[in-house]
Amino acid sequence: MEGDCLLKKYNVIELTNRLNNAESLEARIRAEFMFLETKSVKVDMATNDYEIVLKENQTGKFFSDRLRQSVDDIFIFSSFPDDRNVEQFWSMIINHHIENIIMIVQKSEKTTSFCPTHEDVFKVAMLEIEMRSAEKTNDNICMLRFILHDKKSRTKHHVKIFKTNWDDSDKYPPIENICSLLDKVKIEEGRPTLMTGSKGKSFSVCGAVSLCLQSVREIERETTFSLLEYATLLKRIEDDFIKVFEDYEFCYKVMAQYLETIHTYSFIE
16 A cells, blocks of 8 residues: 555544454554554644654753653653652653553552642642542542642642552553543643553553553544654654554554443444
C-alpha cells in the first residue's frame, strides 16, 4: 500500500468495518507498521508543534530524558520516580499544570513512596501533598484525588490519579483495563494528563495508550482520524513509542474492544 493511502483518515464507522474484516486487517496493520518504521513521509498535522519537553530550569536534568509530550495535553513519563526525585516529580506536575495522572502499574511495583495514603499529608521541601479520597470506579480502575499545596507560591493544585494494575508475566495490560481507562479519561480533554508506567515498559505501553486516547477523543468529536498518522508523530518524538509490531497491534486490539464494549453508536443513524 502507498503511504498516502495508508495515511488516509477515516471515521468511526469506517474503522469499525475495517476491524470486522479479519481477512485484510492483519495485512493492513503490518503494512502500516512497516511504513511507521521508515518514517520517510512528512505528516501534515494542523496542530501545535510536537516536541520533546525539555524544561531544565523547572524539572532538572534527571527528567529531561524521561518526559515526553505526545500531543497538546498528554505527557508521558518513562517510569515512576524514586525516593530521591519525589520533589522534582511533583514540581513537574505543577509546572506543566497536570491535572490527571494515568498509572499503568505492574503488580510487583510499589508506588506508595511518592504519594501519601488516605487522609495523610506528604511533605517534601516546599510542597505538601494531601490525599482527599480514594475510590474504585470499577473492578479495574482506582481513582485517587490529591491536593498539592505549593508553599512557595501559596497556591493549590488538584490532581487525580487513575491507576490500574497488570500481571508481571503479561507483556501488555489487560485490554479491558485500558478500555476502562480511556472511558474515564476521555472526558478530561483540555486538562493536561501525564501517563506513566513500570520501568522499562512505560514508553512502549503508555505510547500505545496515548495513541488510543487521542483516537477515542476524535471519535467522541465525531471527526475523522488516523491511527497511523498519530503513531508517526509519536515515533518522531520518541522511538521507544510503538517500538515493535506488537505495540501497534495492541492499539488496534484496544480500539476494537473499546468500540465493541464501551463506545455507543447513538449518533449513527
